[in-house]
Amino acid sequence: MSDQSKISQQKHIQDLKLNALLEVTKAINNNFSTGQLLDLFQDILENRLGVGKLVLFSFDTEWKCLLKYGIKKEAANIQFENELLSISEIETINFSKGELSKQFEIVIPVFHKKTPMAYVLLSDVNEEKLELSAAIKHLPFVQTLTNIIIVAIENKKLFKENIQRAQIKKELELAQSMQQMLFPKDLPNSDGLLVAARYLPHQQVGGDYYDFIKLNNHEFVFCVADVSGKGVAAALLMSNIQATLQSLITFTHNLKDIVIELNKRVITNAKNEKFVSLFLAKLNTKSQQLTYINAGHNPPILFYENKFCELSNGCPLLGIAEVLPVINVEIFNYTSEFTLVCYTDGLTDTMNMENDTISIEAVEDLIAKNNKATPEFLNKTILFFAEEFKGENEFPDDIALLTLKVSDLHF
Incomplete structure (x- = not known):
């Protein structure tokens, strides 16, 4: 591939990533649902960047799988493994127990201060390709995009909880005033x-x-x-x-x-x-x-x-x-x-x-x-x-x- 072609391809990838970030920002501003945000997240990584396999775990009272694709049917019921909690930076999977080490190569942790919020695990379907895999090439972007998506989902949960708390507070204030009437x-x-x-x-x-x-x-x-x-x-x-x-x-x-x-x-x-x-x-x-x-x-x-x-x-x-x-x-x-x-x-x-x-x-x-x-x-x-x-x-x-x-x- 000529230098001009490489430059053109790099510019195309940069534009793609920039447009993807703008699209995600617009979706958040338009109050897309959690499901819609995850669909967009998958589309960007799988269809536009070519990341072959992914699983996204997020914590909400317990660790849950929010998104997965590219996984073989026999491993579809994939579960969170506590070994992930020791990972604080992007790295390759180096633990041997469980299904995750068999299916994925790379772990991207998402932290808020010192608290883990999510873990993204990546790999490629065709692991015999000689070129650098998409999962590795786009790691910084995947981490940035994941941070944005997870924070948006957390904010939606907090907003919903705040509304519920406000409703409960209003109901309790009404109950209090009614009780005072007794x-x-x-x-x-x-x-x-x-x-x-x-x-x-x-x-x-x-x-x-x-x-x-x-x-x-x-x-x-x-x-x-x-x-x-x-x-x-x-x-x-x-x-x-x-x-x-x-x-x-x-x-x-x-x-x-x-x-x-x-x-x-x-x-x-x-x-x-x-x-x-x-x-x-x-x-x-x-x-x-x-x-x-x-x-x-x-x-x-x-x-x-x-x-x-x-x-x-x-x-x-x-x-x-x-x-x-x-x-x-x-x-x-x-x-x-x-x-x-x-x-x-x-x-x-x-x-x-x-x-x-x-x-x-x-x-x-x-x-x-x-x-x-x-x-x-x-x-x-x-x-x-x-x-x-x-x-x-x-x-x-x-x-x-x-x-x-x-x-x-x-x-």
Whole structure:
């Protein structure tokens, strides 16, 4: 071949490569699918440059074959081999195990910083040709083209993941706003009865719940509950519990009947996969009675006549058994003012840097020191203490606080 012919051929190859890069860039800008990009990649290498055999492996949770051609049928089910992970530069295959060393000559790794993203293995169909093979002649270009294609595919995956994350975030924000609607908006705020609540979800939505329902001018039903687990599944079950409670209250104010029906609803909806702890109470400011059932919930802390009492009697967790074996309804008669702090286990499960958790005694100390303060202030004080206590740790779970201060006494 004359020098002029060689120059002309080199120019033709250079133009071909340049046009191929421009075509790939245009395809990426036009948002070609992954399949279309791989088809173009194969066309350039196989039909335009004459690379006889190729396999392309890419990592996506595991190593997968994205593209292969020119391989014999008996070796068509080709698999990634871990020996490739030791290769960081273009080189000939020098390991002898597996099918790859039998089928291919050259490995081109594609890295992002120090992380392998892809491996291209090349060879020629006719290995007896005396001239330099296309697989070797075009190595730098193949590496460049592979980098562009792989980065484009990765960007498409990231873009899709970002869209999915944005959709999930939007859905969670909607779920969060809907969950906030379940909580009572107006809590009593009079000289005789002060009620305040706070809720800190561990995630955007959670399984903690509180409610305060006015029956008449002197009777109120309130509760604090916690669904096992976290996130959307727990929030969905809790929203069902809230709806059931609100419905039952219109038919009965009997706490035992309400607990029995709530247990049935948990069994039906949770299919024994989740359970619910619940503290359910009725306050009568006229008869000065607090009636309650504690269904396996953290005992609320009652501060009465300078003494602490935990309200723990009741029944087992809801959702454990279809028929609750025993349901004890407790009645507390009061003749002077009291403070009641209801909470979920996210508070007492909060852990500091020394792996200690918040003790009931620590919470009681805060209540005693701030007994003259409003429930709102007391809730803020407790949560501030928890925030300081945990240090750099995360809160382990949702935290709900419902605090009452009763001083409307009738003699």
